[in-house]
Amino acid sequence: METYTPKQIANALHVSTTTLRRYEEQDLIPVVPRTNSNHRFYTSIHFHAFTTVRALLKGYNIPVVYEAMRMIKRSRCEEALWLVNEQQFQIQVEKQRVEEILTMIQHGEFKQYKNVKLNKYMRIGEAAKIAGVNTSAIRHWENEGLVHSERNNENGYRIYSISELRKILIISSLRKTVYYIENVKKLLNDIDTQKYDKIEHSFQLALEKLNNQLFLQLKGIAELMNYIHFHQKMNS
Template sequence: MSNREGRLRTVDLARVAGLSTQQVRNYEDAGVLPPAGRTDAGYRVFGERHRDALLTYRALQPGYGAVTATRVMRAVHDGDVAGALALVDAAHAALHEERVSLRAAGEALEALAGRDAAAPPDRSGDGPGEPDGRHGPHGPDGRHGPRGLRIGEVAALVGVRTSALRVWEEAGLLVPGRERGTGYRVYGPADVRDARVVRALRRSHHLFDHIRPVLDDLRRAGSSEALRAAVEARGRALTARTRSMLAGAGALHAYLE
């Protein structure tokens, strides 16, 4: 079957996108392509709409991923255009959340670099049952002793109430160690750094869910310099993905028209 009558064979459609004929069959089975016609001999017959569907799917893939692109095209071919657009909206919303987390990471780096203006301390004492440590073995100046800092010392350094540190710990943002025998919290340098990051981001009204991945990245990177490089790389990746999503959305719009 030639394409002189406006019809395309499986191999013709495969060549359009550089695919194998089996991939084209798989795409039809998955709903990426509209159902193909059949010859009397049972061979698939495709047309211009199948070619457009295939090119649209390929345009969606880089920005939305294969899974979402497949679900979008299947919804379109099932007549559920609203459902297809809802999938597109959800993908853009997820990308926005990534940008929010990226902005939080940038603000955290600014705080660590000392560019975040220090706010006046807001403390009202320490919780019951745990000494504040300000006149303990670590000294009143807040320097790290051999066992780290107590909760009151960290609160004084960061400029928050000890109750805030406990809330952040309950939320999984801080993970201080515990002193043997007494069970008192013991904060090392990394814990103090994390507390400073949390305070800076909370002042910018970031939610715990936005702060948690920043801390995870910081701990994984091992230093603010490494995190800065990772943040810059992620920013470039998000920009590239946004452009790909715009291209894919444009192709989908043309296909729907």
């Protein structure tokens, strides 16, 4: 049985031994054996596990990676595969909505988005449903000065115009690729002044990022499958 010291694996994966210890403490890898002098050492299955964690983290969120690795450790491999598959579905949905809103911007047509009949003004819950976000997100964007609401004279509820819904749709689509508030404000100003080429460029960058994330996810799945096969072999 081939064995490795923590430093050997850390060097191979270009991480610190502290990072390896953190993965171990998070219960992501099989139980680590000890030498007679109580020093930890790793075997091939640990090397596979560490390699899989590092590969998955490039394309998936940390909670998903950690939960999938814990599932495999407990021989719940099918559940782990369904978990990462759900994340791939989510990125597909994200790509579709970015493409839909980019098309609307290119054609200047927001009225038929998702075949929803839009009124001149809508309440925050309606705007959130159309944009696919929580109402708390819209309130946060309003506090940041990105969108603006009016008040219904009858009940005092927030209401949003079609132009503000357009901003909400743009923010919801680019929130994962446009990191700084000032950058978002500049983009929204561009849409107000009909500088659509800059908005389109931002959406194209968002699509490129999603394409790259998909590539990294598939590479992570390849490592995940290798690890599952090795894990099942070791436990058969």
